[in-house]
Amino acid sequence: MTTPLADLRRNYTRGTLDVTEVAADPLAQFGRWFEEAVAAQVPEPNAMTLATVAPDGRPQARVMLLKACDAEGFTFFTNYGSHKAAALAAHPQAALCFWWIELERQVRVEGRIEPLPRADSAAYFAVRPRDSQIGAWASRQSQPVADRAALEAQFAEQAARWDGREVELPQHWGGYRLHPERVEFWQGRPGRMHDRIVYVRTGDAWQIGRLQP
Numbered sequence: 001m002t003t004p005l006a007d008l009r010r011n012y013t014r015g016t017l018d019v020t021e022v023a024a025d026p027l028a029q030f031g032r033w034f035e036e037a038v039a040a041q042v043p044e045p046n047a048m049t050l051a052t053v054a055p056d057g058r059p060q061a062r063v064m065l066l067k068a069c070d071a072e073g074f075t076f077f078t079n080y081g082s083h084k085a086a087a088l089a090a091h092p093q094a095a096l097c098f099w100w101i102e103l104e105r106q107v108r109v110e111g112r113i114e115p116l117p118r119a120d121s122a123a124y125f126a127v128r129p130r131d132s133q134i135g136a137w138a139s140r141q142s143q144p145v146a147d148r149a150a151l152e153a154q155f156a157e158q159a160a161r162w163d164g165r166e167v168e169l170p171q172h173w174g175g176y177r178l179h180p181e182r183v184e185f186w187q188g189r190p191g192r193m194h195d196r197i198v199y200v201r202t203g204d205a206w207q208i209g210r211l212q213p
Contacts (some may be wrong), residue, residue, distance in 0.1 A: 096178060139151070
């Protein structure tokens with residue numbers, strides 16, 4: 001690596017954030033910011049880092065796509081045989097991080113995880129593109145594969161299997177919902193004096209405060 005990493009920096013000047021400006025509920029505040037990210041044409045505004053703890057206690061992280069956000073929490077989908085699913089079964093707590101560089105904003109979410117009811121997973125699976133539906137059958141997610149040709153052969157086999165008929169929801173595929181317990185909204189500010197507003201759930205209520213940058 002020849003790029004001088006210490007010289008890579010930018011000064012954040014696009015916005016401010018104060019306790020007096022935010023919604024009383026963090027999911028409502030997230031909705032505001034998400035719509036602003038969409039309006040600003042942020043690429044993949046629903047992309048998020050999902051952090052989990054593996055069964056052996058090691059941290060894991062990967063980028064995924066948020067597929068729903070409502071009063072109950074944040075929803076995403078995956079293969080139940082994947083590494084992330086094993087981690088969530090062992091430790092049903094997780095963290096999400098959204099990074100919208102165009103708006104100089106970050107949202108961090110922490111909370112407990114539960115699998116979605118199968119009916120909810122089926123409803124989402126039904127609206128996925130057909131190739132994605134077939135891919136859910138074809139991929140043994142997180143398992144080793146000899147080469148790309150073997151992976152494509154698995155896809156071709158499943159495409160032939162479902163040719164001419166509706167692709168059914170696999171038993172090994174479905175969704176999870178993260179119920180937030182802590183949500184932080186971060187707005188970049190000049191001189192690294194960023195605005196950080198945090199919500200912490202206490203019973204059925206949310207306490208809102210400011211953190212130092």
